[in-house]
Amino acid sequence: MEPFAHRHLLDIEGLTRAEVERILDTAEAFFEVSRRPIRKVPTLRGKTVINLFYESSTRTRTSFELAGKRLSADVINMNVSVSSVSKGETLQDTCRTLEAMHPDVVVIRHWAAGAPSYVASRVDCSVINAGDGMHAHPTQALLDAFTIRKHRGTLENLIVTICGDVAHSRVARSNARLLRLFGCEVRVVGPRTLLPTAVDSLGVRVYDRLDEALQGVDVVMVLRIQSERLQGALLPSLREYARTFGIGSKQMALAKPDAIVMHPGPMNRGVEIESAVADSDRSVVLDQVEAGVAVRMALLYLLAGEATESPAMGEAG
Amino acid sequence: MAVAILEATSGIEDLTLVGIRRGGVALAARIADEIAQAEGKAPPVGTVDISLYRDDAATALPNPKIGPTDIPFDVSGRHVVLIDDVLQSGRTVRAAIECLQDHGRPARVWLAVLCDRGDRELPVAPDFVGRTIEVDDRGRLDVWIDAAGPDRVVLTEGE
Numbered sequence: 001m002e003p004f005a006h007r008h009l010l011d012i013e014g015l016t017r018a019e020v021e022r023i024l025d026t027a028e029a030f031f032e033v034s035r036r037p038i039r040k041v042p043t044l045r046g047k048t049v050i051n052l053f054y055e056s057s058t059r060t061r062t063s064f065e066l067a068g069k070r071l072s073a074d075v076i077n078m079n080v081s082v083s084s085v086s087k088g089e090t091l092q093d094t095c096r097t098l099e100a101m102h103p104d105v106v107v108i109r110h111w112a113a114g115a116p117s118y119v120a121s122r123v124d125c126s127v128i129n130a131g132d133g134m135h136a137h138p139t140q141a142l143l144d145a146f147t148i149r150k151h152r153g154t155l156e157n158l159i160v161t162i163c164g165d166v167a168h169s170r171v172a173r174s175n176a177r178l179l180r181l182f183g184c185e186v187r188v189v190g191p192r193t194l195l196p197t198a199v200d201s202l203g204v205r206v207y208d209r210l211d212e213a214l215q216g217v218d219v220v221m222v223l224r225i226q227s228e229r230l231q232g233a234l235l236p237s238l239r240e241y242a243r244t245f246g247i248g249s250k251q252m253a254l255a256k257p258d259a260i261v262m263h264p265g266p267m268n269r270g271v272e273i274e275s276a277v278a279d280s281d282r283s284v285v286l287d288q289v290e291a292g293v294a295v296r297m298a299l300l301y302l303l304a305g306e307a308t309e310s311p312a313m314g315e316a317g
Numbered sequence: 318m319a320v321a322i323l324e325a326t327s328g329i330e331d332l333t334l335v336g337i338r339r340g341g342v343a344l345a346a347r348i349a350d351e352i353a354q355a356e357g358k359a360p361p362v363g364t365v366d367i368s369l370y371r372d373d374a375a376t377a378l379p380n381p382k383i384g385p386t387d388i389p390f391d392v393s394g395r396h397v398v399l400i401d402d403v404l405q406s407g408r409t410v411r412a413a414i415e416c417l418q419d420h421g422r423p424a425r426v427w428l429a430v431l432c433d434r435g436d437r438e439l440p441v442a443p444d445f446v447g448r449t450i451e452v453d454d455r456g457r458l459d460v461w462i463d464a465a466g467p468d469r470v471v472l473t474e475g476e
């Protein structure tokens with residue numbers, strides 16, 4: 001098999017189905033490492049990974065940090081929201097500063113869509129997008145795919161309903177793209193104000209009614225409702241949302257009997273998901289967390305190998 | 318070889334076999350079968366994949382396919398026989414020992430190989446050798462031990 005054909009992971013777009021499968025297969029091997037008595041392998045000894053976070057995100061940062069450390073890489077966390085930005089440093093200057101530190105991988109989370117791609121074009125190392133604006137969150141989509149495949153045995157031709165604030169969700173976007181590669185039927189449901197205007201470009205079906213959207217599905221993906229949305233008058237109240245689009249046991253009964261429910265976290269119990277569902281044996285929320293470390297280990301491993309002259313994932317062409 | 322292993326190690330009770338992927342896996346199963354025939358009981362068998370422990374892991378291109386490391390027993394305090402088909406540089410064995418130590422602290426680690434082709438790059442010596450075969454560094458030595466066909470060891474001379 002040839003070496004991995006990408007230097008960066010910026011988006012699911014640009015990945016082939018075979019490449020997604022390769023990442024997931026590699027993650028299977030790393031999954032076992034986290035369950036050993038000694039949860040560390042020497043693979044990336046001497047490599048440096050910088051986590052550059054412009055948005056606070058404890059779980060994604062922790063997941064990347066653990067992934068790097070379990071591979072023996074040196075992991076540095078730069079929480080930029082409280083350092084350079086407040087001092088007025090531009091992204092370009094931050095890139096130059098990073099460059100001078102000679103990292104092998106930069107993991108970036110940024111509030112502006114496209115920032116990871118900008119950084120990738122300006123630094124001489126691999127860049128992983130850990131979520132940018134409303135654009136993409138490819139590692140979340142990959143860990144979700146890993147979790148689905150583990151529970152359903154396959155990713156092919158499943159029916160998946162993404163429920164909630166799809167318009168503002170990079171998680172929804174990246175997941176929809178990935179699942180469409182495997183021929184899944186992807187449904188989105190939520191208040192019209194929270195559905196994207198150009199939903200069709202993702203190849204998804206739009207539903208207004210939750211009960212119709214959940215009929216016979218294999219996977220229910222619940223998105224986090226952010227209370228900021230209330231301020232933009234996109235949502236009248238959290239209680240009304242919970243009544244109309246919250247996932248409870250009654251709603252889950254419409255899905256297939258062995259359907260699973262997922263949530264990228266952190267959950268708003270009683271808003272988008274009821275505790276009865278979140279704590280049921282259909283909930284795979286904690287499996288998603290475990291999968292996250294394995295998938296990120298796989299990506300660090302595949303990308304931090306010898307630098308290759310190859311196109312970035314998520315770049316056109 | 319099964320007999321030699323039984324004689325040298327302190328009996329079946331503490332004995333475990335670990336095949337090094339991929340060539341050592343079938344061989345480990347074969348040796349376990351023979352021990353089972355002699356003793357009426359097979360030792361536990363595991364496998365290791367050394368991709369993550371290669372000494373060039375961080376500089377070489379990533380290994381495309383990492384197989385499972387599966388050691389379904391505690392190695393601490395036990396006799397572990399590492400098994401591979403061909404021994405050459407010794408680098409694979411070094412990596413396998415490191416991997417094994419991440420699973421516990423064996424009382425003793427042994428090394429059994431079907432073919433020793435020499436040309437060591439590390440101070441590694443096997444405890445049990447099926448056959449020593451002189452191969453110059455351009456030659457290839459291929460071993461097949463699986464259910465698919467007859468057992469074969471094929472030596473291809475370098476040009």
